[in-house]
Amino acid sequence: MEQRQEQRQERVERVERVVVLALDGVYPFELGMPSRILGAADGRYEVVTCTVDGGPVATAADFSVTVDHGPEALRTADTVVIAAVTPSRIAASLTDETAAALALVRPGTRVVSICTGAFVLAAAGLLDGRRATTHWCVTDEFRRMFPRVDLDPDVLFVDDGDILTSAGAASGIDICLHLVRRDHGSELANKVARRCVVPPLREGGQAQFIEQPVPEPSTASTAATRDWALARLGDPLTLTDLAAHAGMSLRTFARRFNDEVGLSPGRWLIQQRVSRARHLLEASDLPVDRIAGEVGFATGASLRQHLHATIGVSPQVYRRTFQATR
Template sequence: MRHVERVVVLALDGVYPFELGIPSRIFGAADGRYEVVTCTADGRPVRTNADFSVTVDHGPEALRTADTVVIAPIDPWSVTAELPDEVRAALALIRPDARILSICTGAFVLAAAGLLEGHRATTHWRLADLFRSMYPHVPLDADVLFVDDDTVLTSAGAASGVDACLHIVRKDHGSELANKVARRCVVPPLRDGGQAQYIEQPVPEPTATSTAATRAWALAHLGDPLTLTDLAGHARMSLRTFARRFNDEVGMSPGRWLIQQRVFRARHLLESSDLSVDQIAGEVGFATGTSLRQHLHAAIGVSPLAYRRTFQATR
């Protein structure tokens, strides 16, 4: 029988209703691969940061049964360095081998419980300075949508919880199912860039040209040996203007973005085709199979053959 991953979502006082529902919505659309239940730290209803409270069917004992635990975010005003006793006791019930995901301010809860020791993390960019002041020993990257650090994942604000949950589906079952889930939920299967594109900054000049059309063109020509000059030429901008505009819109350099997209396309081909590693490298624009191996290992820590064995077996 196919294993069904049990996902337990912990709702704390001050929880954000939107983010609380993300795990059920995303994992619930994954063809029965996940079971999602919601609990509170003491089994009682919790107030949200909106004008209503929520009542759930499970208490903290559900955390003992979790393969994956999701810590839903709480209102920043509820963030404290010391956790309430019932919350700390509830978190202590999580099995050592369970995977843990926090959304937005949920990272503060994990840090306060000592669950981010030895892990990199992220949280909402507006709270990055507060997080660093409270937990200076936790390496924080406020420029990304989520961080996957082995069995502990942290995500940034609001909709980045969608990105992180889709990432888990992709990691567990491959991009084909993750893309299907994304279509069902009418969300992008993989968003470009990181939080940098959402950080408040001066509004661009009215005459500024977007790089969106050039990004779409590049995705249609990933197999070509694209250079920064090619991209800037397509956008009809100088190299400097294009690089600056691209980074403002996407949150990373054009070169890094191209590599990210090529690796993503290569992963899909490894899962869905019988092409050789060298053939896939050519299809996605890497000069050699060796180059593909290096970039894939840097991105996800495995070789193309190991990745293919895992996800073709899953299929």
């Protein structure tokens, strides 16, 4: 944690160079995410795009992309982003050109994948024994190709220190915002989200987007109850309270909530309380016990337990990390 704090302070004092690698079959949407999101972070990042040979690449759309940089740009990167490619281009091994390009990345460089870009990292051996994610549609194929990777298909992204992987498509936005939040704090990340007209932190995981029967038009949603709960996180909310507000039975509410959010009501409440606590730790000097009460944890010990389970550090360490840049 101390090493990450030092790296974070260093990033505040200089411009982070992010090099995005575009491979044949790249999705244009995902390719543009780092430039659009990180480029809105008040000049904290310089984003450049390269290919393995400096030439144009065919995209997953009906056009090609020409870039200004070849693989030598990877030598200069503080962070490398592997953009998503169409599933028809994924493979269990790297092409010679891709392997040679990735060999130029300096040791210790942060590496990020968007969507199917995780296949490239796995094929390079960078994910062996590590937790990662990718698009839920290709999880079976990923597990077959790379059984040594601890794949979690239920989350929007995985932060495993120097390697970060994101799930399908728009979760690339989530991971780019997470990079800003991790490097420079939630205030700047929230500002970037507002500029790009996207939510600063999405709820739940990929499960809410997996294909499932569409509910009847008359089916009630749990959205209003989620908004109601967010305004009352400091209260000791129970599943009974939530179901009563939604006007549903406990079983129906729990099932519908999980279908919509991808989490159980209990897990979702903990996630929201931890998120609110993180904001208060970053933006205020309130004592930990006071923050615990504000967000609905019974004691400071409970907050410490849930924060550590979520991000692996104590409230004091988390606050000290963010206060270094306040």
